[in-house]
Amino acid sequence: MMALVMSQPEPARIEEIDRGVLDRARASDPIAMRAFVVRYQRQVFALLSRVMGPGAHVEDAAQETFLRAFRALPAFDPAGPARVSTWLLTIATRLALDEKRRKRFPIAELAAADAVPSATTPEKEHARRELGAAIARAAGELSDDMRAAFVLADVHGFTMAEIAEALGILENTAKTRVHRARQHMRERLAPMRTEDHDERP
């Protein structure tokens, strides 16, 4: 069931923003713009903090992501093949990778972020925190491009074609990166899996 991680369970699909609100945001209606940000801000922060590592730079990058999106919204075709979330997270991914190429951010500190879902018991909560920290450590060992591909595929549910588009690479290259990233994550998280098995009654 754990098999793994990377493909199970299905990444949650984001409920897209209402078309009417999107149209109003395209026309710079401030209330619609705010609704747009509220709808997608958690996904953008999640992606950026996982690719760049948490910190104040994530907030800066998130703001810049939305500003770029608002500039480009009039050219975005809501009737086209791209979902709004895919389009927006593509902007965020490119921005994060550009920033990463210019500066170094402390990926290892990802485990310190405080957004672990609550569990039913303190033991499970502890286990989840450890798991989250382990995933963060393992992901921190990936190259930036590979980590981005992994995040897009297994956290945000991008298809290979969408990952290829977001990273500006061929679809086969995207497949290779995601495959290698998953392989790395499986290997690094194998001890967690063993522990998990051991805990079974």
Place this chain on the structure above:
Amino acid sequence: MSDLDPRDWPAQEPPADFAERVVAAARAESRSAASPRRGRVAAGLVLVGSLAAGIAFAVHLQSRGAAGDVTADARREVRVGTRAIAVLEAGAHVKWHGDDIEQTGGDVFWRVEPGARFTVHTAAADVTVKGTCFRVRVTGGEGDMTRRDAMVGAVGAVIGAAAFVGVYEGKVAVSHAGQSVDVAAGQGAQADGRGVHLTGLSPSAHGSAAGADSAEPDPLLAANANLADTVAEYRRRLEAIDADKKKLEKKLAQAEALLSDGGSTPKAFEVAANKFDLTQDDWKQLAKEGKLPTHLPCPGPNDDFSYTPDSLNALGLAPQDGPIIQAALKRSGDRTWGVIKPLCAKALPGADVGELGPQSCLSILQAFAPHNGPTSLAEEVRQTAEIEAGMRPMPGPNDDVPPLERALIAMAGESKSVESDLAQQLGPDAAKSIVYGGSEGCWSDGVWQVGPRDQK
């Protein structure tokens, strides 16, 4: 066994006011850059030329209907409604819809551009201004103020509430419960349960929010001890913003001009005020070049198409000509909007296009153009210039004309229409002087042409 789910990977959460800050930044950016940029991104059609008036027009339109609700956790500057900039001190709370403002608490420095009635409602008083810089500090009663209290200025409804108003430019009226006191520059007023009292720029000693009998030092006096420095700082910041805006507008106009010309167009149309007074031969040349100049009146800083006495004087006109000009320009705006608005409504079924305004609607018509490619857009621009040149008949209302071209036709011919309107009332020379006279009044100038796409 629980799944190992990558979503267990911790993620950073957005701060509570993130969306609000992003929208404020986006709107500040759009005010600086003006809307033609979006049009370029959408379809490669560029608007070039003297954009200052156009930007003012776009700002006016885009800010119409703006609403917000801000509580400052540190000193913060926000644009409020259509004409005001507010600098909120930590803890201050302001909410607004258009020019309908409520300040429910805290200390706010206001700068309001001249124009129609502008009122800040507080629990203790209503402050009505006519183009001024002033400061409102509200103490007591925060959170108790209801909308109705604010609207009726029911001071007594919020026990213990007090408002201090200091005026640095212009004049305001502080009113509550039927009493109204004019406060001029250099004066202050304090409104509380005892009424409204004129003070200096510091609040009066007897009217603090804590009550008249309190022996405690007035906290408002202490808070305003460094008011002069604070005001000076606000002034510097506002002037810096204005200076930056002007620089950006200039750079934008230069960049757009370069982009449109591309350095490759011989005999490029030169944008100058008098060059919008075009002959049919001019239009023929422009059709060849694929350019379409537009020269339209805009509402201006007072939002009413008015000319100042100085502008009238500069044009050699009498003060009584002002209302005639204003009415003609307003008719011109209505004519143009009367064409663009239904096209926009058709492109955005169900949307309240009245809130969008012409500038946004033009961007939408570009983005939604059925033949959304630079070739067809170029053709629409050229055909419109040919209509003005008399090389092509004016299409009838039932002819099949693309929406954007229909809008361009309306805009291209409008300067002649308003000139003709004015000529009937003020004579041809005065009409030419008003429409093509250069720097007086608010005119939105541009040259439409198809240029290279923005790669961003």
